[in-house]
Amino acid sequence: MQVRIDGKEIELPAHASYADAARAAGVQDALAARSGGEIRELARPLADEGGIEVLTFADPDGRMVFHHTSTHVMAQAVRRIYPDVRLAIGPADADGFFYDMELSHQLVPEDFAAIEAEMAKIAAENYPVVREVISRQAAIELFSSLGETYKLEIIQRLPEDAQISIYRQGEFVDLCRGPHLASTGPVQAVKLLSVAGAYWAGDESRSMLQRVYGTSFPSAAGLEAHLSMLEEAKRRDHRRLGRELELFTFHDVAPGFAFWQPNGTIVYHELEEFSREVQARYGYQEVMTPWIFRPDLWQTSGHWGHYKQNMFVVESEDEVVALKPMNCPGHCLMYSETVRSYRDLPIKFAEYGPLSRFERSGTLHGLLRVRGFHQDDAHIFLREDQIGSGIAEVLEIIGVIYGTFGLQYRVELSTRPEEFLGEIELWNRAEAELGAALDRAGLPYRVNEGDGAFYGPKVDVHVIDALGRNWQCATVQLDFQFPLRFDLEYRDQDGKAKRPVMVHRAIFGSIERFLGILVEHFAGAFPTWLAPQQTRVLPVADRHAAYAQQVAAGLRALGLRVGSDLRDEKLGYKIRQAQTDKVPYLLVVGDREAAEGSVSVRARGEQASRTLPQAVFAQALQHEARGRALALGAHLVEAEA
């Protein structure tokens, strides 16, 4: 028969398999195939179809199949070593796989080597992975005899008409939907990464299983590359860099709250100032509102009913009060204090004040998940006819802000959750407005059904960092509820009272969190405008100290952040330290420079240096910092020319 494989027409005998097809197409390392969006196992016979694609490890679906079989190999190895294991679920995940299991032995990382060795044996033994479809009754009998109670529970949960498949490899059998590799042989390079608890069926009230995470590759080289990427992520960990660069610290007595060290405070303020500057251009008005309120406010806003478990509630003078987790109720109050005209709208209140949310202890994570933080928060009150332009403007600001950091981003639209306030019709309208604004902005987006806030649908923006990781940052939430609950009004053209619409939005999200993401994105090497110290003067010997101080003073007078290293150390030592401190520009000054009033400039990460007159360097640095340039040196090259 004639089959189109990866775009080429190829003649194959009748009853050929996908493996035959891959071979005929000359693909050596085929893992599976894809046809009409479905993944097909290599051992299966070709179905009657238009065209197929051969999947290798380069394809995400191919990788998924590979990792899926890998986790079966791991389960088989664990069973050989710990026969009392009971298996729950074992899927592929983004970069590897995991298996949830119950066993009497508490696994520790020291056990991994033995399991990996057994996995290598299973790969070398190269068992065919055989799929069988069996009846529900046969499946129940099989897994009962094996004592696999979790598998029995899975079978019971399957719909009546579900096809039940099992996969065998050697002595091992597992309930599984597949798809899988044709044999265990390709699972050559494996690394188990961690073991942690995971609830059975993701249910907090059920038993806790042991989840073993691992990753695997067809070749040792691929595994090595992946492991060094993980190492790189570790090197960039903002908690580590935060301490090394003296940006922030945490203390046992204030879990979930950062101490901002002098260096970190500079970066923090630069971010806040940047936001302030951009938003002022768009007509935002900055405000400051109380951070402790009586429950009345939270009752009006609905937080008392829906969010209280996340709020810090304190007692004072026999009265209960609560720290604000969000600014919106305060801004609504502020809006309602005056009679508003249709001419005033949109009104845009921005606030950078402190927010507190009670987060469960196990969820805290450096700056990325804290209890005390600040947002580049704003609430926009607008007329219904301004919704489209209002949302479009926010999307524009997002582009301006993320562009400055060189961050790519992607967008998601989250719709009505199960627990919600208000009428379904209002929700539908709000969701439609957001979708339309995204379409007009030309931003492709994914829909997250049921993931919206309790008061309205939202657009979430995920930034993509230098390592390709995604972080949820900006959020834009349309809200018909708060105006209703706070009875907000404006006088329309006809003199009648009308209800405004509200937009909640933050671009960084939490400034703390965004800063943490930036630390990892830049690996601590901030662009000049964000760098705590933008330049550092290094005298060659102590007789050059006076000139060094003069150079530093001159730069400081221009508003630049400059340090000087006057210690009795050799130049190489000071340079090394300045590089590890990730200072953008080092200025070496010795006899030559002192004599001609120049500085020898060495940019971060470079070996070469160039000598420039003091004033020329100062001006270039000033331009670079003021312009919030992403890369180092553009103005320097200009200055030299």
Place this chain on the structure above:
RNA sequence: GCUGACGUAGCUCAGUCGGUAGAGCACCUGCAUGGUAAGCAGGAGGUCCCGAGUUCAAAUCUCGGCGUCAGCUCCA
């Protein structure tokens, strides 16, 4: 919150069998006056997370608490 691991000098970590603690870096002092990623020598630095218990004796063993880490759950 749950499961597991961990908590020793400012940082990274070692500490055997239960016998009162160590290294490197950083810091301080002295020598060296130096030209683009670590000069040499010396010194100081400890509530071994906190609290109980076992023991003649606890960094070490047991229990409880706090915190951190990996994950789960949660995340307007």
